[in-house]
Amino acid sequence: MxxxxxxxxxxxxxxxxxxxxxxxxxxxxxxxxxxxxxxxxxxxxxxxxxxxxxxxxxxxxxxxxxxxxxxxxxxxxxxxxxxxxxxxxxxxxxxxxxxxxxxxxxxxxxxxxxxxxxxxxxxxxEASISLQKNNPRYKIEKMIRYQNIDELLLKAGEFHGHYCPFLALGVLAAADALKRMQKADAGMEKLLAVVETNSCFSDGIQVVSGATFANNALIYRDLGKTAVTFVSREGGNLRYYLKNDKFLEKDYTEAKELFEKVVARREGSRAEEKKLKELWKKIAFEIIEEDIAKYFKVERDIEIEVPDYAPIFEDKYCQECGEKIMAVKAVEKENQDYCKKCAQAEYIQLDGSGLTVKKFD
Ligand SMILES: [Zn+2]
Ligand SMILES: [Zn+2]
Missing domain, CATH: 2.40.30.70 (YaeB-like)
Structure with missing residues:
Protein backbone atom coordinates (compact mmCIF):
# COMPACT_ATOMS: atom_id res chain seq x y z
CA MET A 1 0.00 0.00 0.00
CA GLU A 126 -24.96 11.71 5.03
CA ALA A 127 -25.13 8.98 7.62
CA SER A 128 -28.25 9.99 9.47
CA ILE A 129 -30.91 9.83 6.74
CA SER A 130 -32.43 6.54 7.92
CA LEU A 131 -32.19 7.58 11.57
CA GLN A 132 -34.03 10.72 10.71
CA LYS A 133 -36.70 8.79 8.84
CA ASN A 134 -37.38 6.87 12.02
CA ASN A 135 -37.27 9.96 14.19
CA PRO A 136 -37.69 13.28 12.41
CA ARG A 137 -36.14 15.09 15.36
CA TYR A 138 -33.09 12.84 15.52
CA LYS A 139 -30.61 15.57 14.60
CA ILE A 140 -32.17 18.21 16.81
CA GLU A 141 -32.25 15.85 19.78
CA LYS A 142 -28.58 15.13 19.31
CA MET A 143 -27.81 18.85 19.13
CA ILE A 144 -29.71 19.34 22.40
CA ARG A 145 -27.94 16.44 24.09
CA TYR A 146 -24.52 17.83 23.19
CA GLN A 147 -25.70 21.44 23.55
CA ASN A 148 -24.61 22.35 20.03
CA ILE A 149 -26.47 25.61 20.28
CA ASP A 150 -24.97 27.09 17.13
CA GLU A 151 -26.28 24.18 15.07
CA LEU A 152 -29.67 24.63 16.68
CA LEU A 153 -29.62 28.29 15.72
CA LEU A 154 -28.81 27.30 12.12
CA LYS A 155 -31.84 24.98 12.17
CA ALA A 156 -34.01 27.72 13.62
CA GLY A 157 -32.78 30.13 10.93
CA GLU A 158 -33.89 27.62 8.29
CA PHE A 159 -37.40 27.80 9.70
CA HIS A 160 -37.53 31.48 10.63
CA GLY A 161 -35.94 32.90 7.46
CA HIS A 162 -33.37 35.13 9.14
CA TYR A 163 -31.10 35.23 12.16
CA CYS A 164 -32.01 37.74 14.83
CA PRO A 165 -31.44 38.32 18.54
CA PHE A 166 -34.86 37.14 19.67
CA LEU A 167 -34.69 33.96 17.61
CA ALA A 168 -31.36 33.25 19.32
CA LEU A 169 -32.90 33.89 22.75
CA GLY A 170 -35.69 31.41 21.98
CA VAL A 171 -33.13 28.82 20.92
CA LEU A 172 -31.04 29.46 24.04
CA ALA A 173 -34.01 29.12 26.40
CA ALA A 174 -35.42 26.00 24.75
CA ALA A 175 -32.05 24.25 24.52
CA ASP A 176 -31.48 24.90 28.21
CA ALA A 177 -34.96 23.77 29.23
CA LEU A 178 -34.94 20.57 27.19
CA LYS A 179 -31.54 19.63 28.48
CA ARG A 180 -32.65 20.23 32.06
CA MET A 181 -35.98 18.48 31.63
CA GLN A 182 -34.39 15.73 29.55
CA LYS A 183 -37.40 15.80 27.36
CA ALA A 184 -35.70 15.54 24.02
CA ASP A 185 -38.62 13.38 22.88
CA ALA A 186 -40.90 16.38 22.48
CA GLY A 187 -43.24 16.77 19.56
CA MET A 188 -45.92 14.31 20.55
CA GLU A 189 -47.57 16.66 23.00
CA LYS A 190 -45.74 15.31 26.06
CA LEU A 191 -43.77 18.50 26.32
CA LEU A 192 -45.71 21.71 25.96
CA ALA A 193 -44.36 25.17 25.38
CA VAL A 194 -46.57 27.97 26.62
CA VAL A 195 -45.33 31.09 24.85
CA GLU A 196 -46.32 34.61 25.86
CA THR A 197 -45.34 36.37 22.65
CA ASN A 198 -45.63 35.82 18.92
CA SER A 199 -42.26 37.45 18.17
CA CYS A 200 -39.18 35.81 16.64
CA PHE A 201 -38.51 34.34 20.10
CA SER A 202 -41.31 31.83 19.66
CA ASP A 203 -39.88 30.44 16.41
CA GLY A 204 -36.67 29.55 18.24
CA ILE A 205 -38.83 27.80 20.83
CA GLN A 206 -40.77 25.83 18.22
CA VAL A 207 -37.75 24.51 16.34
CA VAL A 208 -35.79 23.44 19.39
CA SER A 209 -38.63 22.14 21.56
CA GLY A 210 -40.64 20.53 18.77
CA ALA A 211 -43.76 22.10 20.26
CA THR A 212 -45.32 23.73 17.23
CA PHE A 213 -48.36 25.70 16.15
CA ALA A 214 -49.98 22.67 14.51
CA ASN A 215 -48.99 19.74 16.73
CA ASN A 216 -50.87 21.45 19.55
CA ALA A 217 -47.91 21.35 21.89
CA LEU A 218 -47.39 25.08 21.43
CA ILE A 219 -49.78 27.12 23.49
CA TYR A 220 -50.03 30.79 22.77
CA ARG A 221 -50.96 33.19 25.52
CA ASP A 222 -51.48 36.66 24.18
CA LEU A 223 -49.61 38.42 26.99
CA GLY A 224 -46.94 40.24 25.03
CA LYS A 225 -44.02 39.15 27.24
CA THR A 226 -40.78 37.59 26.08
CA ALA A 227 -41.39 34.51 28.16
CA VAL A 228 -42.06 30.82 27.79
CA THR A 229 -42.93 27.98 30.13
CA PHE A 230 -41.97 24.44 29.20
CA VAL A 231 -44.36 22.00 30.79
CA SER A 232 -43.95 18.26 30.95
CA ARG A 233 -47.21 16.35 30.98
CA GLU A 234 -45.44 13.96 33.32
CA GLY A 235 -45.00 16.80 35.82
CA GLY A 236 -42.70 19.74 36.28
CA ASN A 237 -42.18 22.97 34.40
CA LEU A 238 -39.65 25.71 33.79
CA ARG A 239 -40.46 29.31 32.99
CA TYR A 240 -37.97 31.60 31.22
CA TYR A 241 -38.54 35.34 31.31
CA LEU A 242 -36.20 37.76 29.50
CA LYS A 243 -35.07 39.92 32.43
CA ASN A 244 -32.22 41.58 30.51
CA ASP A 245 -34.66 43.38 28.25
CA LYS A 246 -32.34 46.34 27.59
CA PHE A 247 -29.50 44.21 26.18
CA LEU A 248 -29.81 45.71 22.70
CA GLU A 249 -29.58 49.32 23.90
CA LYS A 250 -26.79 48.42 26.31
CA ASP A 251 -24.59 46.00 24.38
CA TYR A 252 -25.54 46.61 20.76
CA THR A 253 -26.31 50.31 20.40
CA GLU A 254 -25.48 50.51 16.71
CA ALA A 255 -27.76 47.61 15.83
CA LYS A 256 -30.58 48.97 17.98
CA GLU A 257 -30.44 52.40 16.31
CA LEU A 258 -30.29 50.82 12.87
CA PHE A 259 -33.27 48.64 13.76
CA GLU A 260 -35.28 51.71 14.74
CA LYS A 261 -34.48 53.34 11.43
CA VAL A 262 -34.84 50.35 9.10
CA VAL A 263 -37.66 48.37 10.69
CA ALA A 264 -39.59 50.63 13.05
CA ARG A 265 -39.54 53.84 10.95
CA ARG A 266 -38.95 52.10 7.56
CA GLU A 267 -36.48 54.80 6.56
CA GLY A 268 -33.42 52.65 5.90
CA SER A 269 -31.55 52.42 2.61
CA ARG A 270 -30.78 49.12 0.92
CA ALA A 271 -27.26 49.27 2.30
CA GLU A 272 -28.56 49.88 5.82
CA GLU A 273 -30.97 46.98 5.52
CA LYS A 274 -28.08 44.74 4.56
CA LYS A 275 -25.99 46.08 7.39
CA LEU A 276 -28.75 45.36 9.90
CA LYS A 277 -29.09 41.81 8.63
CA GLU A 278 -25.36 41.29 9.11
CA LEU A 279 -25.44 42.78 12.61
CA TRP A 280 -28.52 40.77 13.57
CA LYS A 281 -26.74 37.59 12.52
CA LYS A 282 -23.60 38.50 14.43
CA ILE A 283 -25.55 39.33 17.59
CA ALA A 284 -27.62 36.14 17.33
CA PHE A 285 -24.53 33.96 17.25
CA GLU A 286 -23.00 35.95 20.13
CA ILE A 287 -26.07 35.59 22.32
CA ILE A 288 -26.02 31.80 22.19
CA GLU A 289 -22.46 31.76 23.53
CA GLU A 290 -23.63 33.46 26.71
CA ASP A 291 -24.77 32.02 29.97
CA ILE A 292 -28.52 31.60 30.26
CA ALA A 293 -28.51 33.65 33.48
CA LYS A 294 -27.26 36.72 31.62
CA TYR A 295 -30.61 36.99 29.87
CA PHE A 296 -33.24 35.00 31.68
CA LYS A 297 -34.93 34.73 35.01
CA VAL A 298 -35.66 31.01 35.32
CA GLU A 299 -38.38 29.74 37.61
CA ARG A 300 -39.16 26.13 38.40
CA ASP A 301 -42.57 24.54 38.87
CA ILE A 302 -44.76 27.60 38.66
CA GLU A 303 -48.53 27.38 38.94
CA ILE A 304 -49.77 26.85 35.40
CA GLU A 305 -52.87 25.44 33.80
CA VAL A 306 -52.44 23.52 30.58
CA PRO A 307 -55.09 22.14 28.25
CA ASP A 308 -55.75 18.45 27.78
CA TYR A 309 -54.50 16.55 24.76
CA ALA A 310 -56.01 18.01 21.62
CA PRO A 311 -59.36 16.34 20.98
CA ILE A 312 -60.29 14.94 17.58
CA PHE A 313 -63.43 16.71 16.45
CA GLU A 314 -66.19 15.43 14.19
CA ASP A 315 -66.88 17.26 10.94
CA LYS A 316 -69.83 19.15 9.56
CA TYR A 317 -70.53 20.70 6.17
CA CYS A 318 -71.55 24.28 5.55
CA GLN A 319 -75.02 24.50 3.99
CA GLU A 320 -74.04 27.44 1.87
CA CYS A 321 -70.48 26.92 0.55
CA GLY A 322 -70.41 23.14 1.04
CA GLU A 323 -66.96 23.20 2.65
CA LYS A 324 -66.09 20.88 5.48
CA ILE A 325 -65.64 22.39 8.94
CA MET A 326 -64.73 21.11 12.39
CA ALA A 327 -68.08 20.63 14.14
CA VAL A 328 -67.15 22.90 17.05
CA LYS A 329 -66.46 25.76 14.64
CA ALA A 330 -69.79 25.47 12.84
CA VAL A 331 -72.49 28.07 13.41
CA GLU A 332 -76.05 26.86 13.69
CA LYS A 333 -78.85 28.92 12.15
CA GLU A 334 -82.41 27.59 11.96
CA ASN A 335 -81.17 24.02 12.48
CA GLN A 336 -78.70 24.33 9.62
CA ASP A 337 -74.91 24.33 9.88
CA TYR A 338 -72.84 27.12 8.38
CA CYS A 339 -69.19 28.06 8.39
CA LYS A 340 -68.30 31.30 10.16
CA LYS A 341 -67.69 33.01 6.85
CA CYS A 342 -71.10 32.22 5.39
CA ALA A 343 -72.76 32.96 8.73
CA GLN A 344 -70.85 36.28 8.92
CA ALA A 345 -69.88 35.33 12.45
CA GLU A 346 -67.01 36.58 14.58
CA TYR A 347 -63.73 34.71 14.55
CA ILE A 348 -60.32 35.12 16.18
CA GLN A 349 -57.20 35.81 14.16
CA LEU A 350 -53.56 35.46 15.19
CA ASP A 351 -51.35 37.98 13.44
CA GLY A 352 -48.65 40.54 14.12
CA SER A 353 -50.87 42.24 16.67
CA GLY A 354 -51.53 39.05 18.62
CA LEU A 355 -55.07 37.75 18.86
CA THR A 356 -57.87 39.94 17.56
CA VAL A 357 -61.57 39.36 17.09
CA LYS A 358 -62.61 39.84 13.47
CA LYS A 359 -65.86 39.65 11.61
CA PHE A 360 -66.70 38.77 8.01
CA ASP A 361 -68.93 41.25 6.26
ZN1 LIG B 1 -36.57 37.34 13.59
ZN1 LIG C 1 -69.58 28.29 4.18
Whole structure:
Protein backbone atom coordinates (compact mmCIF):
# COMPACT_ATOMS: atom_id res chain seq x y z
CA MET A 1 0.00 0.00 0.00
CA UNK A 2 1.32 3.45 -0.65
CA UNK A 3 -0.06 6.90 -0.04
CA UNK A 4 0.82 9.92 -2.14
CA UNK A 5 0.98 13.41 -0.74
CA UNK A 6 -1.05 15.53 -3.16
CA UNK A 7 -1.21 18.75 -1.16
CA UNK A 8 -0.26 20.52 2.05
CA UNK A 9 -2.38 22.40 4.57
CA UNK A 10 -1.65 26.04 5.33
CA UNK A 11 -3.22 26.98 8.64
CA UNK A 12 -2.68 29.60 11.32
CA UNK A 13 -2.46 26.73 13.79
CA UNK A 14 1.06 25.31 14.02
CA UNK A 15 0.13 22.97 16.85
CA UNK A 16 -3.12 21.12 17.54
CA UNK A 17 -5.67 22.91 19.72
CA UNK A 18 -9.18 21.75 20.56
CA UNK A 19 -11.02 20.28 17.55
CA UNK A 20 -14.01 22.60 18.08
CA UNK A 21 -11.80 25.65 17.65
CA UNK A 22 -9.96 24.17 14.69
CA UNK A 23 -13.23 23.36 12.91
CA UNK A 24 -14.07 27.06 13.05
CA UNK A 25 -11.12 28.31 11.00
CA UNK A 26 -10.31 29.02 7.41
CA UNK A 27 -7.28 27.37 5.90
CA UNK A 28 -5.71 26.75 2.52
CA UNK A 29 -5.02 23.45 0.84
CA UNK A 30 -2.10 23.97 -1.49
CA UNK A 31 -2.18 21.30 -4.16
CA UNK A 32 1.10 20.17 -5.72
CA UNK A 33 1.62 21.35 -9.27
CA UNK A 34 1.56 17.87 -10.77
CA UNK A 35 -1.94 17.31 -9.30
CA UNK A 36 -3.47 20.71 -10.12
CA UNK A 37 -5.35 19.44 -13.21
CA UNK A 38 -7.13 17.04 -10.88
CA UNK A 39 -8.98 20.04 -9.41
CA UNK A 40 -10.86 20.63 -12.68
CA UNK A 41 -14.56 21.25 -11.87
CA UNK A 42 -14.09 21.27 -8.10
CA UNK A 43 -15.65 24.76 -7.79
CA UNK A 44 -19.07 23.22 -8.50
CA UNK A 45 -18.95 21.61 -5.07
CA UNK A 46 -19.69 23.42 -1.85
CA UNK A 47 -18.29 20.75 0.42
CA UNK A 48 -15.26 18.52 0.12
CA UNK A 49 -13.96 15.57 2.02
CA UNK A 50 -10.32 15.87 2.82
CA UNK A 51 -8.14 12.90 3.77
CA UNK A 52 -4.92 13.82 5.43
CA UNK A 53 -2.02 12.27 7.29
CA UNK A 54 -1.43 12.95 10.98
CA UNK A 55 2.29 13.57 10.42
CA UNK A 56 2.98 14.67 13.99
CA UNK A 57 1.26 11.94 15.93
CA UNK A 58 3.11 8.80 16.86
CA UNK A 59 1.90 5.36 17.77
CA UNK A 60 -1.59 4.41 18.88
CA UNK A 61 -3.46 2.64 21.66
CA UNK A 62 -6.24 0.16 20.97
CA UNK A 63 -8.05 1.48 24.03
CA UNK A 64 -7.60 4.94 25.49
CA UNK A 65 -9.34 7.51 27.63
CA UNK A 66 -11.20 10.03 25.47
CA UNK A 67 -12.06 13.68 26.01
CA UNK A 68 -15.76 12.81 26.13
CA UNK A 69 -17.26 9.50 27.21
CA UNK A 70 -14.42 7.78 29.09
CA UNK A 71 -12.49 4.82 27.68
CA UNK A 72 -12.99 3.92 24.04
CA UNK A 73 -11.49 1.61 21.46
CA UNK A 74 -9.40 3.18 18.71
CA UNK A 75 -12.04 2.59 16.05
CA UNK A 76 -14.74 3.95 18.32
CA UNK A 77 -12.89 7.23 18.67
CA UNK A 78 -11.66 10.11 16.55
CA UNK A 79 -8.20 10.09 18.14
CA UNK A 80 -5.43 11.51 15.89
CA UNK A 81 -3.15 8.68 17.04
CA UNK A 82 -4.20 5.96 14.60
CA UNK A 83 -2.82 2.74 13.16
CA UNK A 84 -2.67 4.26 9.67
CA UNK A 85 -2.53 7.89 10.75
CA UNK A 86 -5.34 8.94 8.41
CA UNK A 87 -7.65 11.83 9.25
CA UNK A 88 -10.86 12.62 7.37
CA UNK A 89 -13.01 15.70 7.60
CA UNK A 90 -15.68 17.52 5.63
CA UNK A 91 -14.91 21.13 4.76
CA UNK A 92 -16.67 23.98 3.04
CA UNK A 93 -14.99 25.11 -0.17
CA UNK A 94 -14.91 28.92 -0.06
CA UNK A 95 -13.01 29.50 -3.31
CA UNK A 96 -10.32 28.14 -5.57
CA UNK A 97 -7.40 30.18 -6.81
CA UNK A 98 -5.27 28.07 -9.14
CA UNK A 99 -3.80 25.30 -7.04
CA UNK A 100 -5.09 26.82 -3.80
CA UNK A 101 -8.34 25.73 -2.19
CA UNK A 102 -9.63 28.11 0.47
CA UNK A 103 -11.64 26.02 2.88
CA UNK A 104 -13.52 26.38 6.17
CA UNK A 105 -13.62 23.66 8.80
CA UNK A 106 -10.40 21.77 8.19
CA UNK A 107 -9.17 20.52 11.56
CA UNK A 108 -5.59 19.87 10.44
CA UNK A 109 -2.55 21.88 11.52
CA UNK A 110 -0.16 23.81 9.32
CA UNK A 111 2.02 21.57 7.17
CA UNK A 112 -0.30 18.54 7.30
CA UNK A 113 0.11 16.36 4.20
CA UNK A 114 -3.16 15.83 2.30
CA UNK A 115 -3.52 12.44 0.62
CA UNK A 116 -6.89 12.84 -1.12
CA UNK A 117 -9.72 15.29 -1.79
CA UNK A 118 -13.20 14.41 -3.02
CA UNK A 119 -16.55 16.15 -3.19
CA UNK A 120 -18.97 15.51 -0.36
CA UNK A 121 -22.15 13.86 -1.64
CA UNK A 122 -25.05 13.89 0.80
CA UNK A 123 -26.66 10.77 -0.67
CA UNK A 124 -23.43 8.82 -0.07
CA UNK A 125 -22.01 10.54 2.96
CA GLU A 126 -24.96 11.71 5.03
CA ALA A 127 -25.13 8.98 7.62
CA SER A 128 -28.25 9.99 9.47
CA ILE A 129 -30.91 9.83 6.74
CA SER A 130 -32.43 6.54 7.92
CA LEU A 131 -32.19 7.58 11.57
CA GLN A 132 -34.03 10.72 10.71
CA LYS A 133 -36.70 8.79 8.84
CA ASN A 134 -37.38 6.87 12.02
CA ASN A 135 -37.27 9.96 14.19
CA PRO A 136 -37.69 13.28 12.41
CA ARG A 137 -36.14 15.09 15.36
CA TYR A 138 -33.09 12.84 15.52
CA LYS A 139 -30.61 15.57 14.60
CA ILE A 140 -32.17 18.21 16.81
CA GLU A 141 -32.25 15.85 19.78
CA LYS A 142 -28.58 15.13 19.31
CA MET A 143 -27.81 18.85 19.13
CA ILE A 144 -29.71 19.34 22.40
CA ARG A 145 -27.94 16.44 24.09
CA TYR A 146 -24.52 17.83 23.19
CA GLN A 147 -25.70 21.44 23.55
CA ASN A 148 -24.61 22.35 20.03
CA ILE A 149 -26.47 25.61 20.28
CA ASP A 150 -24.97 27.09 17.13
CA GLU A 151 -26.28 24.18 15.07
CA LEU A 152 -29.67 24.63 16.68
CA LEU A 153 -29.62 28.29 15.72
CA LEU A 154 -28.81 27.30 12.12
CA LYS A 155 -31.84 24.98 12.17
CA ALA A 156 -34.01 27.72 13.62
CA GLY A 157 -32.78 30.13 10.93
CA GLU A 158 -33.89 27.62 8.29
CA PHE A 159 -37.40 27.80 9.70
CA HIS A 160 -37.53 31.48 10.63
CA GLY A 161 -35.94 32.90 7.46
CA HIS A 162 -33.37 35.13 9.14
CA TYR A 163 -31.10 35.23 12.16
CA CYS A 164 -32.01 37.74 14.83
CA PRO A 165 -31.44 38.32 18.54
CA PHE A 166 -34.86 37.14 19.67
CA LEU A 167 -34.69 33.96 17.61
CA ALA A 168 -31.36 33.25 19.32
CA LEU A 169 -32.90 33.89 22.75
CA GLY A 170 -35.69 31.41 21.98
CA VAL A 171 -33.13 28.82 20.92
CA LEU A 172 -31.04 29.46 24.04
CA ALA A 173 -34.01 29.12 26.40
CA ALA A 174 -35.42 26.00 24.75
CA ALA A 175 -32.05 24.25 24.52
CA ASP A 176 -31.48 24.90 28.21
CA ALA A 177 -34.96 23.77 29.23
CA LEU A 178 -34.94 20.57 27.19
CA LYS A 179 -31.54 19.63 28.48
CA ARG A 180 -32.65 20.23 32.06
CA MET A 181 -35.98 18.48 31.63
CA GLN A 182 -34.39 15.73 29.55
CA LYS A 183 -37.40 15.80 27.36
CA ALA A 184 -35.70 15.54 24.02
CA ASP A 185 -38.62 13.38 22.88
CA ALA A 186 -40.90 16.38 22.48
CA GLY A 187 -43.24 16.77 19.56
CA MET A 188 -45.92 14.31 20.55
CA GLU A 189 -47.57 16.66 23.00
CA LYS A 190 -45.74 15.31 26.06
CA LEU A 191 -43.77 18.50 26.32
CA LEU A 192 -45.71 21.71 25.96
CA ALA A 193 -44.36 25.17 25.38
CA VAL A 194 -46.57 27.97 26.62
CA VAL A 195 -45.33 31.09 24.85
CA GLU A 196 -46.32 34.61 25.86
CA THR A 197 -45.34 36.37 22.65
CA ASN A 198 -45.63 35.82 18.92
CA SER A 199 -42.26 37.45 18.17
CA CYS A 200 -39.18 35.81 16.64
CA PHE A 201 -38.51 34.34 20.10
CA SER A 202 -41.31 31.83 19.66
CA ASP A 203 -39.88 30.44 16.41
CA GLY A 204 -36.67 29.55 18.24
CA ILE A 205 -38.83 27.80 20.83
CA GLN A 206 -40.77 25.83 18.22
CA VAL A 207 -37.75 24.51 16.34
CA VAL A 208 -35.79 23.44 19.39
CA SER A 209 -38.63 22.14 21.56
CA GLY A 210 -40.64 20.53 18.77
CA ALA A 211 -43.76 22.10 20.26
CA THR A 212 -45.32 23.73 17.23
CA PHE A 213 -48.36 25.70 16.15
CA ALA A 214 -49.98 22.67 14.51
CA ASN A 215 -48.99 19.74 16.73
CA ASN A 216 -50.87 21.45 19.55
CA ALA A 217 -47.91 21.35 21.89
CA LEU A 218 -47.39 25.08 21.43
CA ILE A 219 -49.78 27.12 23.49
CA TYR A 220 -50.03 30.79 22.77
CA ARG A 221 -50.96 33.19 25.52
CA ASP A 222 -51.48 36.66 24.18
CA LEU A 223 -49.61 38.42 26.99
CA GLY A 224 -46.94 40.24 25.03
CA LYS A 225 -44.02 39.15 27.24
CA THR A 226 -40.78 37.59 26.08
CA ALA A 227 -41.39 34.51 28.16
CA VAL A 228 -42.06 30.82 27.79
CA THR A 229 -42.93 27.98 30.13
CA PHE A 230 -41.97 24.44 29.20
CA VAL A 231 -44.36 22.00 30.79
CA SER A 232 -43.95 18.26 30.95
CA ARG A 233 -47.21 16.35 30.98
CA GLU A 234 -45.44 13.96 33.32
CA GLY A 235 -45.00 16.80 35.82
CA GLY A 236 -42.70 19.74 36.28
CA ASN A 237 -42.18 22.97 34.40
CA LEU A 238 -39.65 25.71 33.79
CA ARG A 239 -40.46 29.31 32.99
CA TYR A 240 -37.97 31.60 31.22
CA TYR A 241 -38.54 35.34 31.31
CA LEU A 242 -36.20 37.76 29.50
CA LYS A 243 -35.07 39.92 32.43
CA ASN A 244 -32.22 41.58 30.51
CA ASP A 245 -34.66 43.38 28.25
CA LYS A 246 -32.34 46.34 27.59
CA PHE A 247 -29.50 44.21 26.18
CA LEU A 248 -29.81 45.71 22.70
CA GLU A 249 -29.58 49.32 23.90
CA LYS A 250 -26.79 48.42 26.31
CA ASP A 251 -24.59 46.00 24.38
CA TYR A 252 -25.54 46.61 20.76
CA THR A 253 -26.31 50.31 20.40
CA GLU A 254 -25.48 50.51 16.71
CA ALA A 255 -27.76 47.61 15.83
CA LYS A 256 -30.58 48.97 17.98
CA GLU A 257 -30.44 52.40 16.31
CA LEU A 258 -30.29 50.82 12.87
CA PHE A 259 -33.27 48.64 13.76
CA GLU A 260 -35.28 51.71 14.74
CA LYS A 261 -34.48 53.34 11.43
CA VAL A 262 -34.84 50.35 9.10
CA VAL A 263 -37.66 48.37 10.69
CA ALA A 264 -39.59 50.63 13.05
CA ARG A 265 -39.54 53.84 10.95
CA ARG A 266 -38.95 52.10 7.56
CA GLU A 267 -36.48 54.80 6.56
CA GLY A 268 -33.42 52.65 5.90
CA SER A 269 -31.55 52.42 2.61
CA ARG A 270 -30.78 49.12 0.92
CA ALA A 271 -27.26 49.27 2.30
CA GLU A 272 -28.56 49.88 5.82
CA GLU A 273 -30.97 46.98 5.52
CA LYS A 274 -28.08 44.74 4.56
CA LYS A 275 -25.99 46.08 7.39
CA LEU A 276 -28.75 45.36 9.90
CA LYS A 277 -29.09 41.81 8.63
CA GLU A 278 -25.36 41.29 9.11
CA LEU A 279 -25.44 42.78 12.61
CA TRP A 280 -28.52 40.77 13.57
CA LYS A 281 -26.74 37.59 12.52
CA LYS A 282 -23.60 38.50 14.43
CA ILE A 283 -25.55 39.33 17.59
CA ALA A 284 -27.62 36.14 17.33
CA PHE A 285 -24.53 33.96 17.25
CA GLU A 286 -23.00 35.95 20.13
CA ILE A 287 -26.07 35.59 22.32
CA ILE A 288 -26.02 31.80 22.19
CA GLU A 289 -22.46 31.76 23.53
CA GLU A 290 -23.63 33.46 26.71
CA ASP A 291 -24.77 32.02 29.97
CA ILE A 292 -28.52 31.60 30.26
CA ALA A 293 -28.51 33.65 33.48
CA LYS A 294 -27.26 36.72 31.62
CA TYR A 295 -30.61 36.99 29.87
CA PHE A 296 -33.24 35.00 31.68
CA LYS A 297 -34.93 34.73 35.01
CA VAL A 298 -35.66 31.01 35.32
CA GLU A 299 -38.38 29.74 37.61
CA ARG A 300 -39.16 26.13 38.40
CA ASP A 301 -42.57 24.54 38.87
CA ILE A 302 -44.76 27.60 38.66
CA GLU A 303 -48.53 27.38 38.94
CA ILE A 304 -49.77 26.85 35.40
CA GLU A 305 -52.87 25.44 33.80
CA VAL A 306 -52.44 23.52 30.58
CA PRO A 307 -55.09 22.14 28.25
CA ASP A 308 -55.75 18.45 27.78
CA TYR A 309 -54.50 16.55 24.76
CA ALA A 310 -56.01 18.01 21.62
CA PRO A 311 -59.36 16.34 20.98
CA ILE A 312 -60.29 14.94 17.58
CA PHE A 313 -63.43 16.71 16.45
CA GLU A 314 -66.19 15.43 14.19
CA ASP A 315 -66.88 17.26 10.94
CA LYS A 316 -69.83 19.15 9.56
CA TYR A 317 -70.53 20.70 6.17
CA CYS A 318 -71.55 24.28 5.55
CA GLN A 319 -75.02 24.50 3.99
CA GLU A 320 -74.04 27.44 1.87
CA CYS A 321 -70.48 26.92 0.55
CA GLY A 322 -70.41 23.14 1.04
CA GLU A 323 -66.96 23.20 2.65
CA LYS A 324 -66.09 20.88 5.48
CA ILE A 325 -65.64 22.39 8.94
CA MET A 326 -64.73 21.11 12.39
CA ALA A 327 -68.08 20.63 14.14
CA VAL A 328 -67.15 22.90 17.05
CA LYS A 329 -66.46 25.76 14.64
CA ALA A 330 -69.79 25.47 12.84
CA VAL A 331 -72.49 28.07 13.41
CA GLU A 332 -76.05 26.86 13.69
CA LYS A 333 -78.85 28.92 12.15
CA GLU A 334 -82.41 27.59 11.96
CA ASN A 335 -81.17 24.02 12.48
CA GLN A 336 -78.70 24.33 9.62
CA ASP A 337 -74.91 24.33 9.88
CA TYR A 338 -72.84 27.12 8.38
CA CYS A 339 -69.19 28.06 8.39
CA LYS A 340 -68.30 31.30 10.16
CA LYS A 341 -67.69 33.01 6.85
CA CYS A 342 -71.10 32.22 5.39
CA ALA A 343 -72.76 32.96 8.73
CA GLN A 344 -70.85 36.28 8.92
CA ALA A 345 -69.88 35.33 12.45
CA GLU A 346 -67.01 36.58 14.58
CA TYR A 347 -63.73 34.71 14.55
CA ILE A 348 -60.32 35.12 16.18
CA GLN A 349 -57.20 35.81 14.16
CA LEU A 350 -53.56 35.46 15.19
CA ASP A 351 -51.35 37.98 13.44
CA GLY A 352 -48.65 40.54 14.12
CA SER A 353 -50.87 42.24 16.67
CA GLY A 354 -51.53 39.05 18.62
CA LEU A 355 -55.07 37.75 18.86
CA THR A 356 -57.87 39.94 17.56
CA VAL A 357 -61.57 39.36 17.09
CA LYS A 358 -62.61 39.84 13.47
CA LYS A 359 -65.86 39.65 11.61
CA PHE A 360 -66.70 38.77 8.01
CA ASP A 361 -68.93 41.25 6.26
ZN1 LIG B 1 -36.57 37.34 13.59
ZN1 LIG C 1 -69.58 28.29 4.18
Missing amino acids: NLTEIAKVKSKYKEPIGPDKMKKTESIIEVKEEFEDGLYGIEEHEYLQVLFYFHKSEGYDLISKRRIGGEKGLFASRSPRRASGIGITTVELLKREGNKLYVYGLDAIDGTPVVDIKPYASFMD
